[in-house]
Amino acid sequence: MSEEDMNDEQAQYELLLGNLDSYDLSEEDLAVLSGELDAYESERLKALPVIAVVGRPNVGKSTLVNRIVGERVAVVQDTPGVTRDRVSYPASWAGRDFTLLDTGGWDVDVKGIDASVARQAEVAIDHCDAVVLVVDATVGVTNTDEQIVRLLRRSGKPIVLAANKVDSAMQESDAAYLWGLGLGEPHPISAMHGRGTGDLLDAVMEILPAESAVAEATPTDGPHRIALVGRPNVGKSSLLNKLVGAERVVVDSLAGTTRDPVDEHVELDGQNWLFVDTAGIRRRVHQTSGADYYASLRTQAAIEKAELGLVLVDASEPLTEQDIRVMQQVVDAGRALVIVCNKWDLVDEDRRMELDREMDRELSQLRWAERINLSARTGWHTNRLTAAMETAIDSWESRISTGKLNSFLGELAAAHPHPVRGGKQPRILFATQASSCPPRFVLFASGFIEAGYRRFIENQLRETFGFEGSPIVISVRVRERRKRK
Structure with missing residues (x-):
């Protein structure tokens, strides 16, 4: 970027920030604008x-x-x-x-x-x-x-x-x-x-005690934590064994062999990763009982402590509602996501075409997640995992400068303004990225921003800045002009 462009960006940033002076802002608003929310987010870890x-x-x-x-x-x-x-x-x-x-x-x-x-x-x-x-x-x-x-x-x-x-x-x-x-x-x-x-x-x-005696803090250092999740018998343990290069986890054709999360350090392409093999999620958690219920609780905890969810599906079988629910569980936890279509050695040409149609139809809201086709049994294409995981985690941790973000949204709103509703057209007054892991953006607006326009903003953010493999959270704070005294 040239010096002239940087000056223009800074001038637009200062202009938009100055516009907020005439609006009522809460203490939390001021904390967001000053960047203090980062400390708040780290406290939540x-x-x-x-x-x-x-x-x-x-x-x-x-x-x-x-x-x-x-x-x-x-x-x-x-x-x-x-x-x-x-x-x-x-x-x-x-x-x-x-x-x-x-x-x-x-x-x-x-x-x-x-x-x-x-x-x-x-x-x-x-x-x-x-x-x-x-x-x-x-x-x-x-x-x-x-x-x-x-x-x-x-x-x-x-x-x-x-x-x-x-x-x-x-x-x-x-x-x-x-x-x-x-x-x-x-x-x-x-x-x-x-x-x-x-x-x-x-x-x-x-x-309530000040500090939990049962919960574990989210790890903030050490190798990246990857949760292997999916419904039973999709090959999670087989994939972990293939990556480790040894039979570290029991594998059986009987679904539900794994009950508790299994941690394993794996070195891939010169980088150390911590993989967590979890129990297969059979159905909605509260439809389970006994050992299955306990395993589901621990799988949920493993996802929330991980940085990325590696969701395995059986490519040889039709995509199920449970497959989609597991992916959504990772997204709801705010974790990066890579979709792994396992058992590719059992997939013929007709099934490949059908799987593509299923993915397009059922996962239209998750097109930002990278998909890897592999075979855990033979090891085919397992070498492609590292690049996909690194891209997703980089996106999950990425941050856009406030000046660049407001310059982008200013141009976007000028070219594609929010629709007029009830004779009013809400404007985006200012925006900032409040935190990362996952990227969370806060928009200050003069009126309600419709869900469709938020999705449009998210799609444009992805098209311009990437964010492959990471969910994005966009929240809107509607603020009114300060009344004149």
Whole structure:
């Protein structure tokens, strides 16, 4: 770039930044603009305390999770046992960050209630620092509630009792009956309406430790961590053995051989990598039970501690809904992504064409992820993994200067302005990259930016700056002009 272009870019940057002077900005806005958010993001890499939301089916656990997280992350229906994919979510209250573990969808059946409750509750207890026990105040204490309480008492973990479905002050007497559980004060709440949830979270913050005793901090040094993920029997362990050059992991045609994540240091092209072989994700996490449920929890944790998810699919079989769900799990965790089509030695010409059509049709939102065709059994094309992984991680860690970003968006908005809606046309006032890993961009705008225009911005960012193999997060802060006094 010539000196004249650099001066023009700097002048445009200063002009756009000056435009914000006439708008109301919060303290967090100022932190974003000053670059202080990087320190905030690095703080989040530490091991956050974990809160488990437990209780029998249909007491409102998922509704409470949605309320605490602040968005609809859990599917909610009146039917007991409704499930969804993820089990842990980042959340915050009163300036403190923590991880929320949802244990919804316990498989409690009338024939094996003792074993089912014990199995699922003990897994939840093992993975948390504190427990929120949710009880339906309108029903009262059931036998299942009492069994869960006994398990929680034996764990020694601090417990806060939430008496849910107390939608008005007239129903608070229902919550008073829950003193009989011996867990201290029951906190009357309405997860659906938000009533009392603030007081509940205040009580949780009082018992929550400052640092987790169960969670591990996200590694920030050492070799790049790569999570091998996919549904069962797609060849994850076979690929790891081929890369290592030895039979380090048990391989069997029986699906589900791997239960716990297996770490292995591998040197590829002169660079050291840490591969984590994970259990195959069979179905939505809360449709699993026992050992499968425990394995799914650990696979999710392995993805969140990794920098890149290497998602394997069986190229010889049609792409499944579960394949797509695993890829989305990696993206939702904010990790770089490389798609590996394994068992290529079993693919004929017709299947290759069909696979291309399936990828174009089903993965239209993931076209930025590089795809590698290989055979873990024969080792064919495994040498192509290194370049794809390096590109994806470089994109995941990349950063665009604020001046270059605003110059790019200024030209983009001039050539393709946001559509007029309701007689108004929102403008992008200023933009900055708040953090990397993955790249997160914050746009300050004079009005709501539609999802379609955000996707257009993302596509143009990728076309101009690359970001192959990395998700991009674009958030918009709508700000109003400061009123004249």
